[in-house]
Amino acid sequence: MGLRLVDKGHNSKRMVVFVAIFLITTLFILYNSNSANDSYEAFKMVGYKSATKNTDLKKWAGKDGYIPVFGNKSLTLHCSQCALVTSSSHVLGTGAGAEIDHAECVIRMNDAPTAGFEADVGNKTSLRVVAHSSVIRLVRKPQEFLNCSDCPSVIFWGPPTKIGRDAKGTLYRLIHRAAMTYTNLTTFAVTPSKMRKFDTLFYKETGRDRQKSQSWLSTGWFTMVIAIEICDNIKVYGMVPPNYCGRHPQPKRMPYHYYKPRGPDECVTYLTNERGRRGNHHRFITEKQVFSRWAKLYNISFVHPTW
The missing domain is CATH 1.20.5 (Single alpha-helices involved in coiled-coils or other helix-helix interfaces)
Structure with missing residues (x-):
């Protein structure tokens, strides 16, 4: 037993x-x-919630939120047709340079260069939107970005503690010195009040508090909103759709920046940031979901790739 x-x-x-x-x-x-797309859906549902009422970005805040770094100039740029050129490697091999230069206004981000890449990204620049983290890289190449006879406008964005007039820190001094030295350059900084409005906009459009969700807004977010403010029609070059990195089979490896062939992989960067919960991260995919909704409201089209 x-x-x-x-x-x-x-x-x-x-x-x-x-x-x-x-x-x-x-x-x-x-x-x-499950395909990678299913994995994408899983974190998409956690992170993104469409606003119940769209924010009219044409009436959102105007251009009074951009103050001159030096002097008393005002941001008067207005264009009927704009080309927004991203830093993505998808612009390489497109031969879109002539088409981009034909646009009334060409908007670029951070320290993305044109020299050596003219055939694909063009040479014309009307406005450059620069993050506080890219200031040093910009001033290190003044002949390319600052010293020009027909200079573009530059809008710097970042925490007021770093680039604000009261900060008096290294970044503020660099920006102010560049504005004083290269007087053909029209330089502006996003005001603290407008920085808060950018945060509020992110919350309204996604249902997520930027700080509580440990997110940093990307330069793409600032650039897209600014483009909507000043342009009647926007063609975006090189931006992938929100579900691009969730496709199966996985897209081939692409450097995150077209001018850094040995840089990090684009999809690894997007997915790591979107899923990251420790420390602050850009929510690139969430932002692109918002952009796709804005496209229907503000005459935005995406090319290379088209979506």
Whole structure:
């Protein structure tokens, strides 16, 4: 009798182990049978919620939120047709340079160069939107970005503690010195009040508090809003759609920036930032979901790739 009980006990344990292994194996198969797009859907549902009422960005805040770094100039740029050129490697090999230069206004980001890439990204620049983290890279190449006879406008954005007039820190001094030295350049900084409005806009459009969700707004976010403010029609070059990195099979490896061929992979950068919960991250995919909704409201089209 005692032996039978022992055997039954062993059989019960074996059955429990077998069931556990079966369940784990089943879950593993189900998980891996889902496409990367399903994984994308999972974190998309967690992060993004459409606003119940669209913000009219044409009436959102005007251009009074951009103050001159030096002098008393005002931002008067207005264009009927704009080309917004991203830093993405997708612009390479497109031969879109002439088309971009033909646009009334050409908007670029941070320290994305044109020299050596003219065939694909053009040479004309009407406005450059620069993050505080890119200021040093910009001033290191004054001949390319600052010293020009027909200079573009530059809008610097960043925490007031870094680029604001009251900051008096290294970045503020660099920006102010560049504005004083290269007087053909029209330089502006986003005011603290407008920086807060950018945060509010992110919350209204996504349902996520930027700071509580540990997010940094990207230069793309600022640039897109500014483009909507000053342009009647916008053609965006090189921006991938929100679901691009969730496609199956996975897209081929592409450098994040067209001018840094050995830089990080584009999709790895997007997915790592979107999923990141420790430290602050850009929510690139969430932002692109908003852009796709704005496209229907503000005459925005996307090319290379087209979506």
